[in-house]
Amino acid sequence: MSYRDTLDFLLYDWLHAERLNERQRFADHSRETFDAVLDTCERIAREKYAPANRTVDVEEPHFDGEKVILPRATHEAHAAFVESGMMAAAQDYDIGGMQLPYTVQAAANSFFAMASVSIGSNMLTSGNANLLMVHGTEMQKQVFALNEFSGRWAGTMCLSEPQAGSSLSDVATRAVPDGEDFENDPLGPRYRLKGNKMWISAGDHELTENIVHIVLAKIPDAEGKLIPGVKGISLFIVPKKMVDTEGNLTGVRNDVALAGLNHKLGWRGTTNTLLNFGEGKYPVDGKAGAVGYLVGKPGQGLACMFHMMNEARIGVGTAAVMLGMAGYHASLDYAKNRPQGRPVGPAGKDATRPQVRIIEHADVRRMLLAQKAYCEGALALQLYCARLVDEQKTGTPEAADDARLLLEVLTPIAKSWPSEWCLEANSLAIQIHGGYGYTRDFPVEQYWRDNRLNMIHEGTHGIQAADLLGRKVLMEGGKGLQLLGARVQETIGRAAARPELAGFADALGRAFGRVTSAIQAAWSTGNPAEALVNAVPYMQAFGHMVLAWMWLDVADKAIEKDNGATSVSTTGRLGAATYFYRYELPKIGAWLNVVESREPVCADLPEDAF
Incomplete structure (x- = not known):
């Protein structure tokens, strides 16, 4: 298929x-x-x-x-x-x-x-432009967003800094008003930025005539001090090259300098950069400082940036899915064509018989089925989230708000689950190729290298887990989790009426109940340090429950479509669903045991004992 x-x-x-x-x-x-x-x-x-x-x-x-x-x-x-x-x-x-x-x-x-x-x-360019269409002024939309949508200019997001990494509270890039008349620039209040940004994907290249950087920085208070924490963060448009109000390049280079290229394990085709803002290499109007235009209101930069970050997180999840899918199809093709070994029969192996293709070996089939279950299930999740975006934008007010809350709960899973388990699919693809998989003669090693980034960028696994258990399942009185529960129960109700799915429906119901009750156990002491010490195992369990829901819903639809005549494609989907329920879903018990008991060993072990 x-x-x-x-x-x-x-x-x-x-x-x-x-x-x-x-x-x-x-x-x-x-x-x-x-x-x-x-x-x-x-x-x-x-x-x-x-x-x-x-x-x-x-x-x-x-x-x-x-x-x-x-x-x-x-x-x-x-x-x-x-x-x-x-x-x-x-x-x-x-x-x-x-x-x-x-x-x-x-x-x-x-x-x-x-x-x-x-x-x-060009995920970052479209995400950058989409952010400006929501939070930018009309002039910013016309000059920057529309030129990005046309492909004339590219876009980035500049959050991390060398000394801060993912800790945005510690952002040290400064933005000061550019002159007394700074608020009256037609492109937005005009500031001068100084600081350094790290890990900027597509931060410099010649693919487009300009690059629009979206930059987090802090505006000093009246005493020249930076406000601690994230509340002092503002958001700025910092173009690589200066432009006028008609979107024309002025011929002046902005004070943004490439400080270096990062050489990566994978994603080598995308530049990844360290950028220096305002070091004076390209002074504008005779002054050091990168010119930036404020987006939104001062101090609300992170709220604006999350519009782009959430879109990027789903995009990262999709990238992880598709790398896993590429490896799956490559290893499936290899397994169908590679002769090696002989099957074990009642009397053992018969060396006089011809070799068989490796897809005839049970363990190779296990690895292929695992990849299929991970990748096709994760693809369903990504498309489901995309469908929620359409519902949020074009549905009735009630449906749109429900979609918003469901996306809040599912976004950490849509980013993190594929980046872990579709990476595992890539590892299995290498294993199926054997020694050849570890060479550059076949593409599967590159797929693994490329996919290893996805657990890191746009918020590491740990960050996503803390967001899920510490905020998303609790927000608005747990309404998002309740909405998810209602949809899971609706699937369970339909699937329970089908003999081939009834056992899976029962297992999903128990899994959802366990995942829900674990929240109460984790937070029973009210101590965030205790609740979140095992946030990653919680996210793993939650993600497996969500993927089990995806597979049950997909399997139910496949059976409905066949209308009594089981097609090869439905047989494959039921096989993948069976694999997930028999091999994967039982894992959530081990993960949730440490969540519910608030197992402290990871936090309490003395540093010198490592």
């Missing part, structure tokens, strides 16, 4: 994406237009991205002293993506968009992630 077959089933048979055209915003669309978009993206990914995946891995970006050099293949792939119009696919017609549902855009972009994740689908 091809990836496209899987995608079409989830998009149309399971999520009924074509019904979205019943809404006014999508009224011009149909299944035919959606398919045309998918066809176009699949073709570009196949022709421009996939052939370059190894090239961009071995020909790393380098700095020649003036500019960052990328392989010609990267420029060609980026140009093809821009020409497709996918950068603004979900935007309004009047700004050059297609008004596609985000669900369809996410599905279409998955082809690029699968073909070459480090060339990618």
Whole structure:
């Protein structure tokens, strides 16, 4: 079964994406237009991205002293993506968009992630522009966001700093008003920024004529001191090159300098940079300090930035899924064609018989089935979250608010679960290839290297776990968790009526109950340090419960579609669901045992005992 077959089933048979055209915003669309978009993206990914995946891995970006050099293949792939119009696919017609549902855009972009994740689908540029469309002024939207959507300019997000890492409370980049008339600049209140930003993906390159940096910085108080914590953080647009109110380059370079390129384990086709803001290398108007334009109100930068961060987290999850999926299909093809060994029969092995393909060995099938369960289940979760985005934007007020809360609860899972378990799928893909998998003769080692980043960027595993157990399941009186529970119970009710799924429905009900009660046990002392010491095991259990729900709902829909005649594709989906319920879901007991008991060993072991 091809990836496209899987995608079409989830998009149309399971999520009924074509019904979205019943809404006014999508009224011009149909299944035919959606398919045309998918066809176009699949073709570009196949022709421009996939052939370059190894090239961009071995020909790393380098700095020649003036500019960052990328392989010609990267420029060609980026140009093809821009020409497709996918950068603004979900935007309004009047700004050059297609008004596609985000669900369809996410599905279409998955082809690029699968073909070459480090060339990618320009996730940060679209996220940057989307943030400005919500929080920027009309002028900022016209000058910066629209030029990003057109592909003329690129965008970044600049949060981390060398001394602070993920601890945004410790951001030290400063922003001071640029002159007495700073508030009257037509592009927004004008500041001068000084500081350093680290781990900036696509922070410098020549793919576009300009790069729009979205930067977190602190505005000093009247005494020149920075406000401690995150409340003092503001958000700024800092273009690499200065522009006028018509979006024209002025010929002046902003005071943003490339301090170095990070050389990475994977994602080598994407530049990753250390940027210096305001060091005086490129003075503007004779003064040091990078010119930045305030977005939103002072002190509310982190709230604005979360609009982009949450979008990026789902994008990271999708990248992890597609890398896992690429490895799965590569190892499946290998297993079907690699002869090795002989099966064990009642009398043992018969060395006189011909070798069999390794897919005939039970353990290889176990590894393939694990990959299928991880990757196709995680793909369902990513598309489900994308469908919630459409509901939030175009549903009734009540449905939109429910979708918002469900996304709050599911976003840590959509980011973290694929980045852990689709990475494991990549490891299994290497194992199936044996020694060959550990060489560069086959692509699976690169898929693993690329995927290892996804547990780290856009919020590490530990950060996502603390967010889930410390905030998301508790917010608004636990309403998001209650909404999730209602949807899980609705699936259980349908599946329980099917003999082949009744046992799974019962297991999911017990798993949801255990995951819910563990919250109360973790927080029973009211001490956050005790509650959150085992936040990662909690997130692992919660994620497995969510994926079990996805598989039960998908399996129920597959049986319904077949209407009594079990197809090969449904047999595969039921096999993956069975694997997940028999091999994976029981793991949550071990994880939740330490959560419920608030096991303290990790926190209490003396440092010198390590």
